[in-house]
Amino acid sequence: MPWPFRSGGKWASVPAFLPRPLRKSIPLSGPLRTFRSLRRLLIGLLLLAIVPTGGNARTGWRAHALVVNSLGGALGAAQDKAFFRPFAAQMKVGILRYVWDGDPQPAARQGSGGRAWTVALMEDSTARAACMQGVLLRLGGAPGSADACGVPALREGIALAWDRGRIPVAPHWSDFWNVVRYPGKRGLRKDPRSTLEIALMADGVAPADVYAVLATPDGVARAFRKLSQLRPYIEWWTSPAESARIIGNGSVLMTSAVGGEVAAAGSGQRDVGLQWEQSLDDGLSWGVAPDLDHATRDRARSLLHFMAQPEQVARFASLYHARPDAQSVQPLPMDAAFWQEHLPDLSRRFADWLAVP
Template sequence: MLARSLLAAAALAATALAATALAPISAFASPNDLTIVTRDHSLQNAMQSAYVQPFTAVTGVPVQQESWAGGIDTLRSHVKATDDPWDLVLVDADELSAGCGDGLFEKLDWSAIGGKEHYAPQAVSDCGLGAVIVTVVLAWDKDKLPIAANWSDFWDVAKYPGKRGLRKGVRGNLEIALMADGVAPGDVYKTLSTTDGQDRAFRKLDQLKPYIQWWSTETEAAHILASGEVLMTSAPSGPIVVMAREEHKNFDLQFAASLYQLQSWVIMKGSPSLHAAQQFLYFTGMPAVETRLLRQSGDSGLAKGLNDALSPEMAATSPGSAANLDAGLKLDAGFWHDNLAKLRQRFDAWQGH
């Protein structure tokens, strides 16, 4: 009965509350609140408008939002917490695998959240429901660079002078370097799994090192492009799309040879609001509701049918559209689980010299 009422009310709630102002987010949750935890404040604010307000209007369940920086140790500590329990947390693929294996998350009852067939296959696992696709693309301002840029152009500072933006960290940058050096996306991890391939990636980064402007957050990536500090930058597509729309910037994105990963919802083991968490997943997994998040944040969900009714303009920048997924490379969480510590140490030493 509840599922049917949620389904009937979803589209109405999604449109009726479209203009509702953001409600303030309380720092403390009562025992009856549902606490959801995401990684960055821009996504948190988008979810407040696209997900939280309509959900609370339909169900009457209060929702509190928190943010976290990631890490399996943080999840372990919060499983034991009683004063500030987390219910739903957005995790990356490595955290999902490790936390599920360690018993930190509830095994999902798929019948309570819409059924496995409701979602794209890659969204479905024992403990996690795929929530958003985060795609790192090449971004530039077409007013300053009126070309269809690629990673080879990104490295060509002689032809296209100016600073280049890259995320401060090893994961993702080695893949980008190899693709800029001519490695096909499908061969990147085979190449990167060898010592010669890793050396090749660092040699490619050496070529660009004097021109790199490092960024640490999604917001910072969009800012250094908008301010003109860099001519081109790697960046999550969502903030670039939102800034282009809201600040009338003539930004362009290149999804060919982009790098994408899934972030998934997990329900923390022993959540005091298990039923409300299931309601939230059911509600926010509807295509009509996920479309609101795409409009608000540029981030794509994984409900089947989400991209079918999009305008050509929205589909072109949706990380979840078939064309953009096919053109990109999925970040290999298994590779980074096995190699992150070693390659991070090498990258940090390289960056410091």
């Protein structure tokens, strides 16, 4: 039996358990995922699941729905299938998924629909900082621990993606900077995280030494000097899905990219390759909002428990390939503790560098 929902001021009916977009995205400018930047509004809303179709459920499901913030793209679609829809069907609870910019600060907690988030996916470095600031619910651990708030979700690979139609042999980060031999635009993340590590590796720093170098003033200056060499050729991306889109549509010749999004794009407009040597391995975790009522907090914990079950984990892995299959590839793990400590300062430095013509 169809159920009613409110959209654009009119009542409409859609079949139960089918997704339906409710609102347009509302992007705002500003640095990505930093704690001292202007807050960006949540940029999209997708209805994933509903409660049973009885009269009370049809009129009141939104008031009790869990609002989940995720990163969108192929990752979000895989989470829909592996986690959110099965959980909603099993537990008879609604789920609303927003696509957001990854900043859990209270000022950014209201979506275009006016609903505060319940559970959110974010980078480990963001989760650690938010935990220490009291922005996330402490789920366990010592009071002073920065690891007590995030529930591990997945490890996401950031690799070099390139247009194989124009470059037949897999390039490296040093080739990424060689615009004479390989003329064309380059894509990089508009965030110091991953971008500064890549700049140092392109400048000859061994992956194992990257964070030791980046922890020094000379190392920071070295990374920004390297970025300055490439400045006129950079096309910035701000979301995982965008990193795959700009290489798939030919906007750039090469880009740093979220591997799972590129792999999910499949055969697009370009033959896109992924170079996993000197790739980065970024941890993502689920966080829970700190100011939930008891019933909502219990539903949030139930969702986290559901997503951790082996059956659901295996289903998600079959839908989204976040990392290379080859065991010989050893990506550089992004240092969440380093970024928790240095992200505010390096974000300001990065914003200042961007502002220079």
